[in-house]
Amino acid sequence: MTEPTHSNELAWLQEQLRLGMSGGRFPAGSWLRQDALAEQYGVSRFVVRGALERLAELESIEHVPNRGYRVRHWSLEERRELTEARLVIEQAMLPLMMARKTPTGLAEARRALHDFERAAESLDGEALAMTNHAFHRALADLAGNAALARQVNWLREQGLRGAGPGWPKAGGVARSLAEHREMLAALERNDPVALQGAIQRHLTAWQERMPTADSSARPTEERASH
Amino acid sequence: MTEPTHSNELAWLQEQLRLGMSGGRFPAGSWLRQDALAEQYGVSRFVVRGALERLAELESIEHVPNRGYRVRHWSLEERRELTEARLVIEQAMLPLMMARKTPTGLAEARRALHDFERAAESLDGEALAMTNHAFHRALADLAGNAALARQVNWLREQGLRGAGPGWPKAGGVARSLAEHREMLAALERNDPVALQGAIQRHLTAWQERMPTADSSARPTEERASH
DNA sequence: TCATATATAATTGGCGCCAATCTGCAAGGG
């Protein structure tokens, strides 16, 4: 499982777990057992505990006192709030993006878009999650404010994680790809209105097939299994 | 030093350290030695490490591999970014606050304001920091979005921590108090414009006596001491 | 057959220990 090799094992493992959760390897509600992770990733249980502690601080996972750590489950209401928060912040930082965007920054975004296109063909959950985040991160960086970028990045990661078992939701990827192209094009031709619309549609896409039925959520419910 | 008594020692210690940093007991750049903290707060070094790890994830402190953890130092540029981020987000969530504010929520804010008034007389750094944060937290809760509140709370805590050695900056407290009253009043009489102005002034107050000279920053510079 | 009580296994929680690393100081050489 790709040995650590990095100097900082803790940060490396944390990133692996993050990817694993985004990619569907660790579904919401599943327990993260320390021994298993230690052996699986070739690190000591001490390192595992540190990484879990840090992820718990970010509320990606929750800590149940004598049970362990498990991937946090986001309710419908919480996901609505995350989406709303992203909408509020991203719309508000839109003027900053328009005013401060640089050629090199746009080039980064284009490159990230290409990476996402390539990952879209493979339909690999982790690759999709990673390149998708990279694209949005590149976009957020255009506003030239690291603090703002950090906030919006966190919101996106939490929100997407709760969006379902994994990415490859049929035509969802194709749609996302189209919207990404739309956003980048709007940025390049200096069209704030189009960008605003594209962001709005991109963020609220998941809600369309929601209120009708909860068909997208798989029936697994490992809580209260007694 | 007020024994733990809580069931979760780690969370308790983390809050203590947070308060200590906000209140000036642990200035920016100072090292947080593990066994010193363990003895001082009556917990094991294991708990201390966990708390430090979590604070490091929040970027309140930084971890230097074989040196330890130290209170993070915020540069002028980073503080500018934090302030800008707060401005962007708080202005953007202003409509939400106006639309969703409830009588009970406003009552909470009033109560928090009273607590801050009381702390303002004592000039105790930690009490000031705590009640100030409580007031702003109550305000942020009026928007009815926990995710947004979380983001803005984090930005405020980081920004204030870098604002200087401590709170009691002469008339700064009196001015803050007046601005708090102004914000609450604007909210109660449904005046978005006044609220926007009050927030703007409140957040940018520290910059006024900045560009002239760096007199507010004490001359301590423990970095690059070789 | 079902509910309850008991024993067993699995997992986490916490702590002490020792090695690795860094800092500061002192001794030696130019």
Place this chain on the structure above:
DNA sequence: CCCTTGCAGATTGGCGCCAATTATATATGA
């Protein structure tokens, strides 16, 4: 007198161990 080198003290890093707690399986009785 100053720079370099080596040494001692202090601090962190990592790990194994064992107790505490919980879940699972088994046995017992109505």
